Amino acid sequence: MKKKKVLIIGTGLGGLATALRLSSRGFEVEMVEKYHQPGGRLNRMSKDGFDFDMGPSFFSMSYEFRELFDDVKLPIPFTIKPLDPLYAVYFAGKKDPFLIYKNKDELAKTFAGVEPDFKNKLVKYLEQAKEIFHDTEYRIVKKNFESPLQYALSLTSVPLKHAGGMFTNMWQRLSKNFDSEEVKIIFSLVAFFLGATPYQTPAVYSLMNYMELEHDGYWNVEGGMYKITESIVNLLTDRGVKFHFNTEIISRLEVNGELNGFVDDKGKEWKADIYVVNADAAAFRGGIFKRKKFAEKKLDKMSWTLAPFTIYLGVKGKIPELHQHNYFLGSNFKEYADKIFKTSVAPEKPYYYVNVSSRSNPACAPEGCENIFILCPVPDLRFKSNWDDAEQLTKTIISDLSTRINYNLHDQTISQTVLTPLDWEEKFNLYKGSGLGLAHGMMQVGGFRPANKDEVFKNVFYTGASTIPGTGLPMVIISSKLVTERIENYVRTV
Ligand SMILES: Cc1cc2nc3c(=O)[nH]c(=O)nc-3n(C[C@H](O)[C@H](O)[C@H](O)COP(=O)(O)OP(=O)(O)OC[C@H]3O[C@@H](n4cnc5c(N)ncnc54)[C@H](O)[C@@H]3O)c2cc1C
Numbered sequence: 001m002k003k004k005k006v007l008i009i010g011t012g013l014g015g016l017a018t019a020l021r022l023s024s025r026g027f028e029v030e031m032v033e034k035y036h037q038p039g040g041r042l043n044r045m046s047k048d049g050f051d052f053d054m055g056p057s058f059f060s061m062s063y064e065f066r067e068l069f070d071d072v073k074l075p076i077p078f079t080i081k082p083l084d085p086l087y088a089v090y091f092a093g094k095k096d097p098f099l100i101y102k103n104k105d106e107l108a109k110t111f112a113g114v115e116p117d118f119k120n121k122l123v124k125y126l127e128q129a130k131e132i133f134h135d136t137e138y139r140i141v142k143k144n145f146e147s148p149l150q151y152a153l154s155l156t157s158v159p160l161k162h163a164g165g166m167f168t169n170m171w172q173r174l175s176k177n178f179d180s181e182e183v184k185i186i187f188s189l190v191a192f193f194l195g196a197t198p199y200q201t202p203a204v205y206s207l208m209n210y211m212e213l214e215h216d217g218y219w220n221v222e223g224g225m226y227k228i229t230e231s232i233v234n235l236l237t238d239r240g241v242k243f244h245f246n247t248e249i250i251s252r253l254e255v256n257g258e259l260n261g262f263v264d265d266k267g268k269e270w271k272a273d274i275y276v277v278n279a280d281a282a283a284f285r286g287g288i289f290k291r292k293k294f295a296e297k298k299l300d301k302m303s304w305t306l307a308p309f310t311i312y313l314g315v316k317g318k319i320p321e322l323h324q325h326n327y328f329l330g331s332n333f334k335e336y337a338d339k340i341f342k343t344s345v346a347p348e349k350p351y352y353y354v355n356v357s358s359r360s361n362p363a364c365a366p367e368g369c370e371n372i373f374i375l376c377p378v379p380d381l382r383f384k385s386n387w388d389d390a391e392q393l394t395k396t397i398i399s400d401l402s403t404r405i406n407y408n409l410h411d412q413t414i415s416q417t418v419l420t421p422l423d424w425e426e427k428f429n430l431y432k433g434s435g436l437g438l439a440h441g442m443m444q445v446g447g448f449r450p451a452n453k454d455e456v457f458k459n460v461f462y463t464g465a466s467t468i469p470g471t472g473l474p475m476v477i478i479s480s481k482l483v484t485e486r487i488e489n490y491v492r493t494v
Contacts, residue, residue: 003227006022019232081219086102098182130210144468170201219361235458249263314413325353328351355372450485
């Protein structure tokens, strides 16, 4: 039988993982990509002798990578390393950071004098979070749904005791379990990954604290995160998968209501038996298929995760004050959280994340230097579309960081690159610059998230952060598994 040909639009981790699964099942795979190299947000920038991971710097649920390579019967082609400590959190006005360990006794030492009886409180808090995680992992997260109704029915299979967690928020649940502001703030940071403040995020998402603090922790990759992309691309190339970079799909060919291929920005036509879209599943439906439900007005009404403002610094000297993963917070958490999603003004006292991958991967920086990645989450382009003040925000962040780590970064910087939400939008077609894609409120997950099979064309499927189950590297790998199941089912019917 002739091999079915699959065209994958986008080479983010979602597209690459799907290509790996499909090529190992005998499909002929070809990939087109707008950017000049593969990886999507999981990308790398090399400049002035420094290598920077452009986006992701760690991941949870490392076993999803094992599942992916087991599925295609290959050993994992890169080495993963657990983070220990998981991260460091610096509060304004306090010199020493809170070091967040997975080991509960170590973590209890971090909060000694801040949260009495911390360990017992943590054990109790995580018990509930653990139950939510395991009661939803297979019933909801790792499942395809045929309709919102089927999804709603699946929700009824989740034990009723978790229902309360849909109607209270994360902050309320944390407040029930802990007294100190520091513990509550640190454990609620995960809410921002989901695209909302802890005051809006349903308490069921405390399962993310279980994921980081007990279940599998956080991991990164020896040699830098881009090793993931590079090694998967090598495997695919060996299998004969063809890549076409600098190729953006800008429209579709439709004949009598049938999809007859796609057209790129140079006018070339792309045809296959099956199409997998790794571009944003909502924005692609609106932009390329012109679906009314996903027109710009409708997309703008959806909830999106914050946009990245990222700074990549190559710095002379070693900075022992910095850990590999660091959060720098201010002293006005609630006010900041309430404002950051919707303001049109750059923050005066920004909250930001700092990663120094040269700490454990010395080859990423010249000898005696560090590569510093700074991520400041900012409102997306719906709320702040003008980034003429990027230089000012960069200076503010670098000055603040220099003071807090007692190291003059302005003087020691030999390489500097800044990407605003406009750059992220332009490079990878991130809708309005939103960094993690669609948010994860109750009306944008499961059967209510843009589906991984198209509503109109039976041979079009979606993989990646804005379809099911959601954003982040492990979720995107799960998404490649779910879409592969869909495609196998489809092929059986034609
Ligand atoms: C700054 C930042 C930091 C992050 N940190 C973490 C982290 O630490 N841990 C974590 O787990 N997650 C993190 N994430 C989220 C994570 O990067 C994403 O969830 C994940 O990489 C998404 O993968 P994807 O395959 O869905 O999409 P993408 O990586 O966006 O890939 C989609 C690809 O499709 C291409 N494309 C789009 N439209 C077209 C078109 N019309 N034609 C051709 N090609 C097209 C794009 O150029 C892109 O290469 C971070 C994201 C950002 C932005």
